[in-house]
Amino acid sequence: MSDSNQEIEAKFYVTGLGGIKARLHELEAHLIQERILETNIRFDLPDARLRSEGRVLRLRRDTEARLTYKGASNNEQGILSRREIEFVVEDFEKAKQFLEALGYHEIMRYDKYREVHELDGCHIMLDELPYGSFVEIEGENVEAIQKATAKLKLKWDAAITKSYSALFESVKSALNLSFQDLSYENFAGIKVTSQHLGVTPANVDG
Numbered sequence: 001m002s003d004s005n006q007e008i009e010a011k012f013y014v015t016g017l018g019g020i021k022a023r024l025h026e027l028e029a030h031l032i033q034e035r036i037l038e039t040n041i042r043f044d045l046p047d048a049r050l051r052s053e054g055r056v057l058r059l060r061r062d063t064e065a066r067l068t069y070k071g072a073s074n075n076e077q078g079i080l081s082r083r084e085i086e087f088v089v090e091d092f093e094k095a096k097q098f099l100e101a102l103g104y105h106e107i108m109r110y111d112k113y114r115e116v117h118e119l120d121g122c123h124i125m126l127d128e129l130p131y132g133s134f135v136e137i138e139g140e141n142v143e144a145i146q147k148a149t150a151k152l153k154l155k156w157d158a159a160i161t162k163s164y165s166a167l168f169e170s171v172k173s174a175l176n177l178s179f180q181d182l183s184y185e186n187f188a189g190i191k192v193t194s195q196h197l198g199v200t201p202a203n204v205d206g
Helices: 018-026 092-101 142-151 164-175
Strands: 006-014 030-044 056-061 065-070 074-076 079-089 105-119 122-129 132-138
Touching: 006 142, 018 105, 018 122, 056 092, 065 092, 079 092, 092 105, 105 164, 122 142, 132 142
Parallel strands: none
Antiparallel strands: 006 079, 006 132, 030 056, 030 105, 056 065, 065 079, 074 079, 105 122, 122 132
């Protein structure tokens, strides 16, 4: 995220993360965060106002607990740009109770393993979700993100503009799933393809 509280990133679906990790090693990228499981809870008001306006209110727990607000996103050349306000909270459960006391309610939970690297000023997030693997590249501007994408040998025109929750809705529709949480437990035994997600793999080598 930039100093102006503006999140600027591109997201790609990949068939696996092994090749990306090897490429990062070759490029001597710096490991910022080891692979860790995140628990995320999204909240909304009873009238679903945030979701309808493309805004996000999220509580996350990994090495610490963080509360995040994201404004509606703008799409420029495959890059998503949106206002982001994020800060650490002392107690995950109390933060959840605080939001609920204000009238927000939980609309979904999702699990994600994330590993973070730094490459030429960009943050490279390697994400594993129950329905597939993704690479998010966050930088100061479009040019920096495009350069990092090229170095990782990812197809630029395969950039995804949908959020992980929106991709979840695509999978639920394609596979006629009824559960609400994007958890590894719920997806046990379920095979998800790029067609179910409605995306194109960004791996240049297929």
